[in-house]
Amino acid sequence: MSATAVETVEHPREQDGTTLVVRRWSWWARATHAVLAAGVFGLVLTGMPMHYADAFWARPLLDLWGGERGAAAVHKVCAVAFGASALMHVAGMAIAWLTGRFKIRAIFNQDSIVPRWTDVKQIGQQIRYLKGQGPRPEFARFTFWEKFDYIAEVWGLLIIGLTGLVMWFPNRFLEFLPGWLVNAARIFHSYEAILAMGFLFTVHYFNTHLRPEVFPVDEVIFSGNIPLHEIQERYPGWYRRVVGTDQVFRARTGTSTLALLISGFYLTVGFLILMLVMTTAVIEAIRYFGWLLGGFTG
Amino acid sequence: MRGVRRIATFAAWVLVASGALAFGATTVSAQETSTPSPDPMTAGECVGCHALPDIVIADDGEYRPGIHVTPDSVMGSVHAGFTCIDCHSALKATMHDRRDAARDSCAGCHEQQHEEYEAGYHGTSGEGPRPTCITCHGSHEVQDAGTRDFVHRASEQCARCHEQMNERFMGGNAFGMETHLAGEDVATCADCHGYHTVLPTENPGSPVNEANILTTCRQCHTNAPANFVDVQMHLSEGPIPEDPRLRAITIYMLTLLIGTFGFFGYLTVLGIRHEWRRQAARVSERTGEGGVL
Numbered sequence: 340m341s342a343t344a345v346e347t348v349e350h351p352r353e354q355d356g357t358t359l360v361v362r363r364w365s366w367w368a369r370a371t372h373a374v375l376a377a378g379v380f381g382l383v384l385t386g387m388p389m390h391y392a393d394a395f396w397a398r399p400l401l402d403l404w405g406g407e408r409g410a411a412a413v414h415k416v417c418a419v420a421f422g423a424s425a426l427m428h429v430a431g432m433a434i435a436w437l438t439g440r441f442k443i444r445a446i447f448n449q450d451s452i453v454p455r456w457t458d459v460k461q462i463g464q465q466i467r468y469l470k471g472q473g474p475r476p477e478f479a480r481f482t483f484w485e486k487f488d489y490i491a492e493v494w495g496l497l498i499i500g501l502t503g504l505v506m507w508f509p510n511r512f513l514e515f516l517p518g519w520l521v522n523a524a525r526i527f528h529s530y531e532a533i534l535a536m537g538f539l540f541t542v543h544y545f546n547t548h549l550r551p552e553v554f555p556v557d558e559v560i561f562s563g564n565i566p567l568h569e570i571q572e573r574y575p576g577w578y579r580r581v582v583g584t585d586q587v588f589r590a591r592t593g594t595s596t597l598a599l600l601i602s603g604f605y606l607t608v609g610f611l612i613l614m615l616v617m618t619t620a621v622i623e624a625i626r627y628f629g630w631l632l633g634g635f636t637g
Numbered sequence: 638m639r640g641v642r643r644i645a646t647f648a649a650w651v652l653v654a655s656g657a658l659a660f661g662a663t664t665v666s667a668q669e670t671s672t673p674s675p676d677p678m679t680a681g682e683c684v685g686c687h688a689l690p691d692i693v694i695a696d697d698g699e700y701r702p703g704i705h706v707t708p709d710s711v712m713g714s715v716h717a718g719f720t721c722i723d724c725h726s727a728l729k730a731t732m733h734d735r736r737d738a739a740r741d742s743c744a745g746c747h748e749q750q751h752e753e754y755e756a757g758y759h760g761t762s763g764e765g766p767r768p769t770c771i772t773c774h775g776s777h778e779v780q781d782a783g784t785r786d787f788v789h790r791a792s793e794q795c796a797r798c799h800e801q802m803n804e805r806f807m808g809g810n811a812f813g814m815e816t817h818l819a820g821e822d823v824a825t826c827a828d829c830h831g832y833h834t835v836l837p838t839e840n841p842g843s844p845v846n847e848a849n850i851l852t853t854c855r856q857c858h859t860n861a862p863a864n865f866v867d868v869q870m871h872l873s874e875g876p877i878p879e880d881p882r883l884r885a886i887t888i889y890m891l892t893l894l895i896g897t898f899g900f901f902g903y904l905t906v907l908g909i910r911h912e913w914r915r916q917a918a919r920v921s922e923r924t925g926e927g928g929v930l
Contacts, residue, residue, distance in 0.1 A: 392814035407818050469907035471914070484904070509868070510860055518867020522878070523886050530890035534897060542901040551912060627875045 357589040360564035361581050363480075367431045369563055375424035375492075376605065381417030383536050384608070385410040387616050390529050394619040418503055425496050450480035450577055454490065458483040479576040484546055488538075495535045502528040533616070540613040548602060556602035558594045566592055683721045684708055703776065710777040743770040753833035758840075768798065773832075791832075792816050792825040801874055802826075812870070829853055829870075 364372070385404055388397035389411070404410040435441035446453050461483055467473035481489075502524035505512045509521055547557045552569070559565045567587055571578045581587060686692060687706045693699055711717060716724075724742040744751035747770075754760040759768050773794045774780075780787050796802065815823035829845055836843040844853040850866045858865060872878040877887050 389814060392817040398818060401818065407815060466904070466907065469904070469911040471911070484901070487901075509865070510858070510862060513862045513864040513868075516864065518864045519869060519880060519882060521868045522872065522880070522883055526878070526883060526886050526890065530887070530894060534890075534894050537894075537898060538901070541898075542905060545905050545908070551916070623876070 356591055356593070358592045359567040359587050360590045360592065361567060361570060361586050361588075362563055363559050363565040364563040365431075366563060367427070369560060371424050371427040371431065372560055374420055374427060378417045378420030378424060379535070379539065380605065380608065381413055382421060383532070383612055385414040385417070386532055387536070387612060389414070390532070391616065391619045394615070396615045396619075415507065418500075418507075421496065422500055425500075450580065452481045452486055452489050454483070454486050458486060475575070477576040478574045480574055482574075484542065488543055491535070491538060495531055498527055498531045499535070502531075533620070536613065536616070540609040544606060544609065548606060555606065556594055556598055558592070558598055561595065561598040561601075562590070562592070564590050564592065706777050714775075714777060714779045715781050716777075716779055750833055757831075757834035757836055759835050772797070788825060788827075789816065791827050795826045802871060824857060828856070 384400065388394070388400040389407065391397055401407050401410045404413050432441060436443065445451060449455070449457075457479075461476040461478065464473060464476040465483070468475050505516070505521060505524040506528065513521065547553075547560075548555060550557070567578075567582065570581065684706060687704060688708065690705065691700070692705055694701060694704065706721075711719065726742055726745070750770075754770070771779075773791070774782065782788075812824050816825055831844050834842075836846075838845050840846060841848055843849065851861065851863065854861045854865050869878075869880060869883075872880070872883065878884050
């Protein structure tokens with residue numbers, strides 16, 4: 340519990356149970372994340388058994404939604420939620436900009452989530468640090484893998500959203516698109532889905548909720564507040580810029596039972612479906628390995 | 638004591654009554670099966686040998702599933718109630734010839750279907766083995782072709798010969814996936830290619846011929862635009878499509894997938910090892926011993 344060590348020395352927890360914190364996520368951002376998470380889960384739990392239809396777990400999983408017709412309907416509802424989360428994000432930024440709480444130039448400062456050249460340099464630094472060959476990189480408010488989370492989300496949503504629409508309304512799109520693009524849409528859609536699911540349920544989980552300091556859930560996504568001692572340890576660059584400013588305030592910290600239940604559910608179900616998909620994908624890869632060696636000849 | 642005697646009396650009565658019932662039932666059923674066919678080759682006489690699990694062909698001493706017939710297989714089919722010689726009609730004349738297959742017997746009742754079959758490639762093709770009625774429908778166990786069960790098995794029946802097309806259908810498109818799931822109204826081979834009268838794609842009569850394919854798609858996809866027919870149905874036997882454009886997309890996505898997971902997998906493994914060492918160092922610092930973890 341290194342967090343506790345730092346906490347007691349420099350930023351002690353007060354008698355009333357409050358700690359110095361900084362607001363990392365606004366309530367709107369947390370609401371957006373909740374809609375996004377629910378949507379993605381519904382999409383994964385209905386889409387994966389449709390893609391791996393011959394896997395042993397496909398039939399029981401689809402029956403959960405009332406068969407493939409029900410699953411397709413749930414998939415579309417969750418797709419709308421997924422798209423809505425993107426709109427929430429854009430609308431939130433637009434309103435914040437109109438009311439003056441968000442400046443366009445903030446996109447380009449050090450604590451923005453938009454990637455900078457520094458991030459590329461920090462990849463090498465982080466690898467050296469993890470190997471014990473160098474100091475920890477001076478991460479700003481967002482590390483490069485957190486930025487990748489965000490960028491992957493944006494490009495994933497564009498690819499998966501557009502290709503999903505093509506498959507949802509083929510008649511509309513085929514009036515001006517050539518037929519092979521529908522096949523292309525399905526290929527993009529399924530690989531992008533596997534990429535997104537694999538990234539979320541491994542990299543995102545391991546680097547946020549499953550870190551030993553916060554296991555089993557990083558409560559920042561529920562409270563919106565990140566303790567100052569955690570900023571000091573994880574985001575030294577950001578720490579130097581916020582410490583002593585009016586962004587630091589006192590708040591109660593600690594994981595609520597509800598947060599534990601919600602995150603426990605997401606983590607468990609996410610891991611389970613990931614394991615099932617991985618098993619099937621590995622079996623499929625082994626099955627086709629000989630065929631690949633044969634030079635794609637059909 | 639009186640209670641025991643009463644129970645014993647009741648039990649004896651039940652025993653006698655059920656015995657009488659059983660006797661009556663066997664008598665009735667024996668009458669039913671023996672009366673309609675005075676012919677020596679009744680079902681009973683055929684299955685006397687053909688129901689034996691170790692039955693072999695006299696010429697070569699080999700077992701073949703086709704000659705092993707149990708009463709159950711026929712009784713569970715739509716032809717329950719038929720006797721053997723209803724279909725094996727030539728048997729009376731040839732007395733057990735090896736070519737007593739009942740193929741042409743189907744036409745005796747299913748005349749129209751037989752004509753349709755004769756008009757198609759399966760009925761006329763001279764090369765190689767030709768499928769007959771029983772290739773798709775089965776013989777003794779023949780089921781109602783209108784049931785969902787039969788329709789879902791249909792693509793597997795086709796794939797007994799068209800093996801490659803099965804992989805290219807099942808692996809490459811939405812219909813194939815739904816067929817795996819036995820979807821309620823999923824299209825299988827016969828819905829596009831026809832059945833009984835199956836014609837090669839080049840034949841202008843084929844429903845998948847260039848001239849007819851849009852109409853065929855529109856059976857389900859009403860208002861499908863002209864480009865609809867260019868959506869590929871049989872992509873590839875494997876995960877990488879044959880169409881060069883689709884192949885390029887697949888290889889691009891696979892590279893992205895492997896690259897992303899490779900890079901972040903490497904970082905995650907490094908991170909876990911780092912964390913492990915940090916925890917171990919902390920423990921040894923506290924306890925004064927090295928290598929506790």
